[in-house]
Amino acid sequence: MTADGGTGVALVTGSAGGLGRALVTALSAAGWTVAAATHRDGPFAGDLADLTVADELVARVVERFSRLDLVVANHAAMTMAPVDTHPVDDWWRIVDTNLGGSFRLARAAAPHLVHARGSIVFISSEWGVTGWPGATAYASSKAGLVGLTKALARELAPDVRVNAVAPGAIDTSQLAVDAEAAGVTLDEVRARYANAAPLRRIASPAEIAATVVFLAAPEGAYYTGQVLQPNGGTTMA
Amino acid sequence: MSRSGGPAADRGRVVLVTGASGGIGRATAERFATAGYRVAVHYGTNRAAGEAVALEVDGIAFGCDVADPDAVATMVRAAEDALGPIDVAVCNAGFYEERPLVAIDDVLWERSLRVLLGGGFHVARAVVPGMRARGHGSIVVVASELALCGGVEVAHYVAGKAALIGLARSLARELAPHLRVNIVAPGAVDTPLLPDRDRGPSYTDTVPLRRIGRPAEIAEAILHLAEAPWSTGALYSPNGGVVIQ
Numbered sequence: 078m079t080a081d082g083g084t085g086v087a088l089v090t091g092s093a094g095g096l097g098r099a100l101v102t103a104l105s106a107a108g109w110t111v112a113a114a115t116h117r118d119g120p121f122a123g124d125l126a127d128l129t130v131a132d133e134l135v136a137r138v139v140e141r142f143s144r145l146d147l148v149v150a151n152h153a154a155m156t157m158a159p160v161d162t163h164p165v166d167d168w169w170r171i172v173d174t175n176l177g178g179s180f181r182l183a184r185a186a187a188p189h190l191v192h193a194r195g196s197i198v199f200i201s202s203e204w205g206v207t208g209w210p211g212a213t214a215y216a217s218s219k220a221g222l223v224g225l226t227k228a229l230a231r232e233l234a235p236d237v238r239v240n241a242v243a244p245g246a247i248d249t250s251q252l253a254v255d256a257e258a259a260g261v262t263l264d265e266v267r268a269r270y271a272n273a274a275p276l277r278r279i280a281s282p283a284e285i286a287a288t289v290v291f292l293a294a295p296e297g298a299y300y301t302g303q304v305l306q307p308n309g310g311t312t313m314a
Numbered sequence: 315m316s317r318s319g320g321p322a323a324d325r326g327r328v329v330l331v332t333g334a335s336g337g338i339g340r341a342t343a344e345r346f347a348t349a350g351y352r353v354a355v356h357y358g359t360n361r362a363a364g365e366a367v368a369l370e371v372d373g374i375a376f377g378c379d380v381a382d383p384d385a386v387a388t389m390v391r392a393a394e395d396a397l398g399p400i401d402v403a404v405c406n407a408g409f410y411e412e413r414p415l416v417a418i419d420d421v422l423w424e425r426s427l428r429v430l431l432g433g434g435f436h437v438a439r440a441v442v443p444g445m446r447a448r449g450h451g452s453i454v455v456v457a458s459e460l461a462l463c464g465g466v467e468v469a470h471y472v473a474g475k476a477a478l479i480g481l482a483r484s485l486a487r488e489l490a491p492h493l494r495v496n497i498v499a500p501g502a503v504d505t506p507l508l509p510d511r512d513r514g515p516s517y518t519d520t521v522p523l524r525r526i527g528r529p530a531e532i533a534e535a536i537l538h539l540a541e542a543p544w545s546t547g548a549l550y551s552p553n554g555g556v557v558i559q
Contacts, residue, residue, distance in 0.1 A: 159488065160485060160489075161438070172477065180418075180423060184415055204480075213484045217431055217484065221474070221476050224473045224474075224477065225469055226464075228460070229415065229469055232415055
């Protein structure tokens with residue numbers, strides 16, 4: 078929700094990915110003006126591991142649209158390896174991109190969001206809640222986002238709401254990475270994830286995006302510091 | 315407590331405690347020593363304090379920056395050369411500083427993550443190969459209740475401690491069934507890191523148990539989880555009732 082009770086300008090990172098595209102589609106359909114940020118291409122491109130990129134992105138959005146009402150931090154880097162053989166630089170690149178990049182986005186956007194009485198949605202992960210073997214960097218970064226959500230929700234209240242979404246398995250190209258890491262076929266990894274969920278299926282990107290749209294909308298105006306977990310019931314913690 | 319059997323039984327078990335020159339780390343070094351462990355006392359910069367604790371617990375002090383993975387690996391090798399294989403690693407090193415969001419510069423953010431999260435990751439990657447080869451071992455990370463409930467002007471600290479919890483939960487899954495990894499998330503404890511504000515009634519009146527914690531109480535929880543044979547990925551938050559969830 079924004080100062081005028083409706084939608085406004087949303088910055089979505091990682092918008093070229095499966096969930097990112099669904100976020101842009103769903104937010105646009107709900108009436109938001111979306112600045113779709115990507116890693117490499119388009120008017121809002123940049124690698125959020127780079128310390129200056131978050132400031133630049135936010136400045137470009139405000140320059141173009143004169144306001145910023147919503148930040149959806151959805152970008153992520155992901156590689157998997159056992160803790161003692163994961164190259165240290167790559168391990169930290171994942172944390173610095175996912176957690177550090179999201180922090181820098183929030184820091185850059187905060188003054189604008191306070192002005193707009195806007196909100197932030199961090200895209201965490203089921204793995205950030207439960208942990209995951211072979212994914213220490215990614216899961217640490219996503220767990221860190223849960224902490225960042227709660228800290229910023231308290232600090233930026235009552236002006237800015239801060240929430241997180243921690244999805245379970247989504248039907249995106251990320252599944253191929255998981256399949257390779259697990260040494261199984263794509264169909265097998267789909268079946269494995271589906272069977273792990275009481276609802277016996279993986280999520281579509283659109284239904285995760287709908288959770289984000291809800292949190293940002295007037296209907297979500299009493300949520301802050303919360304982690305919504307559309308995950309088919311895999312974890313109930 | 316003592317573990318029965320095995321080659322380690324003769325020489326006593328070995329624990330590495332990071333951030334052991336004061337506060338919770340020092341109390342943890344003392345508690346493990348009382349339980350019969352030989353203690354590798356890690357300190358960051360305060361060598362005199364680290365060596366004083368080592369003298370007190372009849373252990374050995376090792377100084378390094380836990381933010382530096384190579385320095386941590388070197389320290390672990392030195393500790394194992396001197397004391398024998400590490401059976402338990404307690405990742406406790408940390409620092410606490412309050413700063414509003416827009417004033418958290420990139421230097422403070424990186425330092426927080428490298429110390430609070432890196433203090434777990436760098437120690438784990440150094441001790442895990444040996445523990446795995448020996449078929450046993452246990453890690454306890456010291457997080458914070460703030461990672462569970464958030465806090466104002468501590469985004470860098472909360473993010474680092476929450477990430478440390480995610481690391482420990484992942485390690486618990488990855489290293490099972492032979493190695494265990496658990497989490498202690500203390501509330502406000504009487505250590506040098508605690509702001510004076512939290513020592514007085516304006517804070518303690520809001521604590522259901524009406525006082526801050528004692529370092530020895532946290533050390534007891536750490537020892538318990540380090541040795542609890544059916545606990546892994548467990549989180550225990552001694553906090554006087556501040557977080558009840």
